[in-house]
Amino acid sequence: MPGDDLLGGGDAEQEIDVERARIAHALLAGVRGLPPAEVPDALCRTCVALLPAFSGLSVSMLGESPDMGVVLCASDEVAARLAEIQYTLGEGPCREAVRLRAPVFASNLTRAPDQRRWPLFAAQAAKAGVEAVCSLPLAGGGSPLGTMDLYRETPGPLSTDHLRTALLVADAVTLTVIAHERASPAPDGAVTWLAGAESDREEVHQATGMIMMQLGLSAEEALLRLRARAFAQGLTSTEVARAIIDRSMDLRDD
Numbered sequence: 001m002p003g004d005d006l007l008g009g010g011d012a013e014q015e016i017d018v019e020r021a022r023i024a025h026a027l028l029a030g031v032r033g034l035p036p037a038e039v040p041d042a043l044c045r046t047c048v049a050l051l052p053a054f055s056g057l058s059v060s061m062l063g064e065s066p067d068m069g070v071v072l073c074a075s076d077e078v079a080a081r082l083a084e085i086q087y088t089l090g091e092g093p094c095r096e097a098v099r100l101r102a103p104v105f106a107s108n109l110t111r112a113p114d115q116r117r118w119p120l121f122a123a124q125a126a127k128a129g130v131e132a133v134c135s136l137p138l139a140g141g142g143s144p145l146g147t148m149d150l151y152r153e154t155p156g157p158l159s160t161d162h163l164r165t166a167l168l169v170a171d172a173v174t175l176t177v178i179a180h181e182r183a184s185p186a187p188d189g190a191v192t193w194l195a196g197a198e199s200d201r202e203e204v205h206q207a208t209g210m211i212m213m214q215l216g217l218s219a220e221e222a223l224l225r226l227r228a229r230a231f232a233q234g235l236t237s238t239e240v241a242r243a244i245i246d247r248s249m250d251l252r253d254d
Helices: 010-031 036-050 077-089 093-100 119-127 160-183 192-215 219-233 237-245
Strands: 056-061 070-074 104-106 132-140 143-152
Touching: 010 036, 010 160, 036 056, 036 070, 036 160, 056 077, 070 077, 077 093, 077 119, 077 143, 077 219, 077 237, 093 104, 093 132, 093 143, 132 160, 143 160, 192 219, 192 237, 219 237
Parallel strands: none
Antiparallel strands: 056 070, 056 143, 104 132, 132 143
16 A cells, blocks of 8 residues: 555554554444445545544545546535645646655645645645645555545644554545445446546536537647636636536637
C-alpha cells in the first residue's frame, strides 16, 4: 500500500497492525448494512472521526483518465471545492499524488516553495482559508483508484502519529472501496454506491464531446476549454458541463 515505508517497522510493527485493524473495522462498521446511496457520506463521516487533526477531507475516484476524476464524498463545502478545483485547474496535490503514486504534502500554501508548486490551486485554497493540504493515493492492484485529500486551516507539518494514522485510513478506504465494488454491483455491472460520481464524470464526458463537435477541437483541447470557462467564472468543471448539456451555456460565444 502507498506509504508503507512511512508506517514504521521493527518493534512498532505490532502496534501498527493493531491500529490498522482498528481503523479498518471502524470504516467497515460505518458503512455496513447501509443503502448504497448513503455509503459515501457515511464513509466520509467515519474518516473525519478518525482524523481529528485535519479540518476536513474528501475522497475522489478516477476514471479511465486522471483528468476525469470526480468527488465521491466530502466532509464540507471547502473540501468539496478543493477537490473539484484541482480537476478544473489541472493542478494540485491530488493530481501529483496520482502521477507519483505516493503521498504529497504541502505544509504552507501561502509561502514558497508550496505556493510555487501549484500557483493557481494555492491561490484558490488561500481564498477558502486553507493553508496546508495533503493527498494520499488510493491504490488497488498497483493502479490508483483515486485519492483521499485532507486540508487544514493552519500551516505546519504533520506529526509522525498524524501522518501514520492518515496513511492507515487511506489504506482502509481503499479496501472498503474494493470490497463494495465486489459485494454491491448493480444489475448492469455498475457499482451502485458510486453511481453519483459516475454520473458527474459522464456529464463532463458528454459536455467535452459537445464542445469538440461545436468548435472542431480535440478531446484534450475541448476539456481545457471547459476548465478555462469554469475557472474564469468561479465554477467547477461539473457545473459548467451541466450548463453546456442543458444549453444554458455556449462556449461558441467566447
